Amino acid sequence: MKLGPPTKYAGLMPYARRQLAGLTAILALSLMVAAAGGLQPWPLKVLVDYGVERQPVPPWLQAAFEALLLPRSPRAIVLVAAVGSICVFAVTNALQAALDWRWTVVGRRMMNDLAADLFHHYQRQSLLRHRQTSVGDALSRIGTDSWSIQQFTSALMIGPIRNALTLAVLGVAGWQLSPSMTRLSLALAPLLGFSSWFFGRKLKAQARRMRETQSRLTSFVQQTLTAIPVVQAFSREDFNRRRFEVLAGEATEQSQQRAVVDSAYGMATGIIVTAGMAIVLFAGGRQVLSGALSVGGLLVFISYIRSLQGAAEGLLSTYGALKPVEASLERVLEVLDGRDRLPERPDAVPLPPIPPAGGRRLSFEHVTFGYDPDRPVLTDINLEVLPGQSVALVGETGAGKSTLISLIPRFFDPVRGRVAIDGVDLGDVRLASAREQVALVLQEPFILPIPIAENIAYGRPDATRHEIEEAARAACAHDFILRLPCGYDTVVGERGTTLSGGEKQRLAIARAFLKNVPILILDEPSSALDIETERQLLEALRRLMVGRTTLIIGHRLSTVCGADEIVVLHQGTIVERGTHERLLERRGMYYAFYAVQAAAGSPEFVA
Ligand SMILES: Nc1ncnc2c1ncn2[C@@H]1O[C@H](COP(=O)(O)OP(=O)(O)O)[C@@H](O)[C@H]1O
Ligand SMILES: [Mg+2]
Missing domain, CATH: 3.40.50.300 (P-loop containing nucleotide triphosphate hydrolases)
Structure with missing residues (x-):
């Protein structure tokens, strides 16, 4: 566990590398989504600051009015704010849809690659090793655990870059609105990081137990159905049914436990975020009262704080985000390691041709x-x-x-x-x-x-x-x-x-x-x-x-x-x-x- 993820999971890198073009597109799209998200509070700022508070209209907004041939009346400002919010919404969603679609394709391709390799490893695995593992276990590693490659790339490669850039963009924007509040919100980030680190450990242990129970269940079903004549001849159906129920019950129990940890995690994060927001509202409110910040500015800022906190948390919990899938990743790597194959010496040669006298000894x-x-x-x-x-x-x-x-x-x-x-x-x-x-x-x-x-x-x-x-x-x-x-x-x-x-x-x-x-x-x-x-x-x-x-x-x-x-x-x-x-x-x-x-x-x- 002391090894950093990059070394430990080096074996998975080639699968991501093969999808480099797709992943680059995903990175670009997620940056655009983040930027579009940054635009979201602006229509509100326009409405409040220039429509309601009647502050002087900045040059970029003036240019927009001229381009749209609109009079510079408060009603026109309201209209621009409303239309603007629809546009921002439409663009954000279109980008998000494109992003989801790319992730589906790229994720599926990586998963297929990995599953094919796992399958091939199983094919070549020594028979001695095959004796010790069940087909059900292999099925669940090939079919289910291979999905973890998607989360792996998302958490370890795309996530950190996107979060760092989002943090930089929003941090700079926030700094211009109010440096003191930007500092304040950043100070809350380590707390968020702690909660995800703490719960991440629990989530991982839980995930591993869940996968194991599931794979026991799959193996049980597979083995029983393979031996169906024996099952029927010995009238073991009811016994097997009970056994199934026990195994399925274990799986349910573990899902419940996981749900508990999940919601505790959500709650702890929620409390920390809310406390942070309250502090920001308090400090920001005072700045508005003293005239250092406009009302619209405070609204933009509050919305930025959320994204800022999200990105900071994401960055701090880069490793934590892997926790729930680490179990699956390890199960995949175990197979890829390939130590279960019969060793073939690097200097192995083809069998010499049959001697002229004929036949093999x-x-x-x-x-x-x-x-x-x-x-x-x-x-x-x-x-x-x-x-x-x-x-x-x-x-x-x-x-x-x-x-x-x-x-x-x-x-x-x-x-x-x-x-x-x-x-x-x-x-x-x-x-x-x-x-x-x-x-x-x-x-x-x-x-x-x-x-x-x-x-x-x-x-x-x-x-x-x-x-x-x-x-x-x-x-x-x-x-x-x-x-x-x-x-x-x-x-x-x-x-x-x-x-x-x-x-x-x-x-x-x-x-x-x-x-x-x-x-x-x-x-x-x-x-x-x-x-x-x-x-x-x-x-x-x-x-x-x-x-x-x-x-x-x-x-x-x-x-x-x-x-x-x-x-x-x-x-x-x-x-x-x-x-x-x-x-x-x-x-x-x-x-x-x-x-x-x-x-x-x-x-x-x-x-
Ligand atoms: N895949 C296996 N894993 C573990 N033990 C095995 C396996 N195959 C055979 N054995 C054991 O090895 C011994 C010899 O088996 P086997 O070679 O099949 O005997 P035979 O073909 O002469 O009937 C037996 O005790 C058997 O239980
Ligand atoms: Mg025999």
Whole structure:
């Protein structure tokens, strides 16, 4: 909190800089608004001093009369004052409207820029970090907190300049009317500054709590609606409703507290302003009585004092004006800081081209990894997959199989040891260049809300429709895709189109087929399929695996028994390895798995 705002919020400056032209226009317009505001009491002064008090008319007013071809009668003065006040009002409002409009456009642009960057940061954020944050929280940072950039620019860049200039203009004008009263009113400024500093601290703390509560509420709604089948199956609707009410109640309570602080702030400021005005009225009134100031002059002055005080307060509370949005700004900066990304070394190079002999070699060397570094999920893994070979991973659920393969696209970095492609540590190559080489079929296939064809071509957007269909055929997906309402153009999730687990799995496999890269990773690719579809698919997969370096995780032994090497993982360590036949002979863990499936009548035991 000791850092001044300029250093602390330096990361937000580029968003303002990109809108420099718009912000300059805003600054010019707000100066004009301030100047027009300064003109507002003048018609009244004209009326009182020259119309009522019959003081000699100054040259500029005479010029106005001549230009308008008016006689110099008191009635004409009244008319000029009335028309003048309408003109001043119209000009002030037109300028204000232009200012508001510019702010809307510029503010929206800055916000869009910032939101786009936040979104992109989230996209690249490491999966380890994603585990710790909810989607609801991300939504509220991208959608709501990004608005703070507008207040930020207004409070920190436009505000101070405008206030300083307003203060200068009005101060000079006030000084000409009465130096002593200008001094008097300026003396009140520090008091106003104090009240906004004092309440600003409270407002900030409140704002942060409010944002957090709101984001808890959003996350709760999002998570509940995502898990709706579970909610309904377990009849948790009423429980969730109560939970919603509790969370919403907290939000209401905090809004109330904020309203209290807000009105206390308004009241304190009001009291100080009123006291200041009373002092000014008293001193000014005496000057009018003694003839040192005209009545009109006092009216102009009183109206200036308000603006003067407003600008002085604005200037003193430049930092305070940021208080209510500081919480949002910090939440935005947290994401922009980007420390949550997997580090890419500045000297990272693209993965070297495939050696002439063909294929990529994958190796794990003494790899230890845990989602929480103190609780390893994998311990001292040594594994090598030679170019064009296939290694199958087996083991009970939770053994760490999916975790092991997630190190290859570098979703996570090992805590100790290294993962390498062709002997090059993944940490030394450009992330994108390594990921380009890997086709991944995850245990939970993700299908995006875009047409099926684009889903299949996700890793190769330039693929032709023919290639997409070929890949779908190979993945045994073509037939079911044709049965969808719009075939390959069906958007999953739209108009009630849903896919079964097995269908999603086949789309994910088609995606891998189409990507056509040297490293293939399959996490239980056929677990959700019936025996017949699985048999067809395995055939296709075997064709796909030819010439590629493959890691395949399988529960069903039919998936794994053809692999060049089978590795049995148990509680994060490799306990057995060898070919299907060798492992059967050993009568160890693999044999035990196998025996269970054989007892269940799995066809491959007979085969
Ligand atoms: N994203 C994650 N965050 C924290 N723990 C995880 C995560 N994914 C898996 N785990 C834990 O790591 C262990 C290994 O899981 P996993 O690799 O999915 O096993 P498998 O694929 O062999 O069933 C389990 O104890 C699991 O709870
Ligand atoms: Mg798994």
